[in-house]
Amino acid sequence: MSFASRITGAQVLGVRTGKSLRWPLGIAPQGLVGRRVQAVRRRGKYLLMDLDQGLLLWHLGMSGSLCFGSAPGPAGAHDHFDLITSHGVLRLNDPRRFGAVIHVPDEDSPRARKLLATLGMEPLSAAFTPEYLRAGLRARRGAIKQVLLSGKLVVGVGNIYANEALFAAGIRPSVPAHRIGAVRAARLHAAIVDVLQRAVALGGSTLRDFSNAKGESGYFQLEAMVYGRAAQPCKVCGQDIRLSRQGQRSSFWCPHCQKS
DNA sequence: AGATGTCCCTGGAAGC
């Protein structure tokens, strides 16, 4: 049973905070005491926890993980936030502290809107269609890789999956988004859905130096075709995988399989 | 409003 269903209905008994996370909580921790968890949802990479008053937004950043249990044990160096409830303790562990827990009064508050309202389509929803992607790409002049990473068209596509999806679609990361026609947009759409579905089925592809909540290594559970393979032979054509930088991010691509 | 650059943080790896 997921922690979401186990924590639903619980009452908050207390909060323990460790080192500060990326942003302030937005409320005094005591202000959460007595609240009830009414539902747990997700939007993009945010976890939304509806309380009887207010809303808690959780984000795992790049290295965060959650665990939920009745006896979490003493807090470790990277255990930054415990939500202590009548059903158990939800603990956020995050070595690199890119994660966040943020309280907002409601989803329409300025802070919540700023974080959530600009998010793009859910990639595994029925509304994410090839036509939607094509229309969004047509309106953007930036490099396709950065458009995907921006999350404004479609959420959930981080650097690893952007690289992999572009390879699968045969599109070079530097191509201006609006140059991608209907046929290739459809191919990219299918590639995004496929790579995310496979990643979810396999439990994600964490960084090589981290592990999932169960402590299992996430070492390329989704086997990368290009990501992290600079100067290694392409698994399809044998040419050396190239590495370039776009907006402070590494892009890996095959010069033969991704011609334009 | 879109595009671009900067910054946050830490630990592992690589280089000296």
Added chain:
DNA sequence: TGCTTCCAGGGACATC
């Protein structure tokens, strides 16, 4: 061996 430097990630924010 021990030090320093580089690098990875998501995404808000500032600036043009």
